[in-house]
Amino acid sequence: MVIFSNLKNTVLLWFLIVSACGNVDKSQKPTSDETDLKNASDQILPVVVGANRTEKYLPMLQGKKVAVVANQTSVLFKGTADKTTKSHVHLVDSLLALGIQIQKVFAPEHGFRGQADAGEKVKDGTDTKTGLPLISLYGKNRKPSPEHLENLDVILFDIQDVGVRFYTYIATLQLVMEACAENGIPIIVLDRPNPNGHYVDGPTMESAHTGFLGMTEIPLVYGMSIGEYSKMINEEGWLNDSIQADLTVIPLENYTHQTTYSLPIRPSPNLPNDTAINLYPSLGLFEGTNINAGRGTEFQFQRYGASFLDKSQYSFKYWPRPNFGSKNPKENGEVCYGKDLSQQPKMSEVSLQWLLDAYMNAEDKDKVFNTNGFTRHAGTEKLQQQIEAGRTEEEIKVNWQPDLEKFKKIREKYLLYE
Structure with a gap:
């Protein structure tokens, strides 16, 4: 009965959309009601993450020696029979089962299995499940060394981001891209939704304070998927000496920046919901x-x-x-x-x-x-100074606006989704 009810609702919604479209004057913009119907129909289709679009990237991995930059969020989703819940398989496990020659895994802050505290150094080691070497990018190394990249043909990057500048996964992305560019190794980024991708706001990083909590002059919230952001890094000349990586982004399906997306796996230990x-x-x-x-x-x-x-x-x-x-x-x-x-x-x-x-x-x-x-x-430094001086939120935010508008114009060039 549930399946029949869902089918009936889908057919009815499709009928309403077709009926509405049939009455549209093609020379005019859609009405707000028609836009709402289209948005509702878009939401029927689930978001497909880049990792699930295997037909797009498996041909680029076959016969190659591959390294994967991954953590506990790097999974392919499998719909269950009732389509209300999802199971998943880790990207590394899936690729090994398909015969892809994975040589090693690079792990970001919190480690490959996502167990380490924020700021806690993560050591190199071996994954007990697969036996693969684990190279930490949040220990003595933040960037893969030339020795780490020896005999590799391609790097696959797949980590769930949350769209906040001081969340360190985008710094890891930038340093991996830089290492790939310097050593002539292609990098493939499997895109994932940004749960804070629906807006741009906050103070913009100043060049004097860049570091691992913000490597580039972007706002605190930048409103881009990690795939879009990788394109910006590459084409805005943010890598060392403005070099460019051989970058491929595997995009999302059925996603816009207004799509509500609930993360099925904690992206880090202290972001539980x-x-x-x-x-x-x-x-x-x-x-x-x-x-x-x-x-x-x-x-x-x-x-x-x-x-x-x-x-x-x-x-x-x-x-x-x-x-x-x-x-x-x-x-x-x-x-x-x-x-x-x-x-x-x-x-x-x-x-x-x-x-x-x-x-x-x-x-x-x-x-x-x-x-x-x-x-x-x-x-x-201005934000602390403004707070200590008794400035109101409105007064502080006014100062953010010129930098935000400047960034939005740059951002627009790299958006893959509406």
């Missing part, structure tokens, strides 16, 4: 302070607090403890006074309201900022 991922651009700025942003609880990036915030201003409190992904959280074991944001509606902007609230209510304001860390996350 859609709410945390959506709040991460705003609450991630607390990473450069001494205020806890939910690490050491089961509500990472869905709350904030500290023992030195004025408890008379808050009805919410919690105690961070060591847990999966956070062996030593800020304010470990201390009572944190702050706010619970776990029911916050979906956002389409970077919000400073919580950072401003915490600073205003800090009993000792000198305890708030870890200045060097905050600058590296914000990408500028």
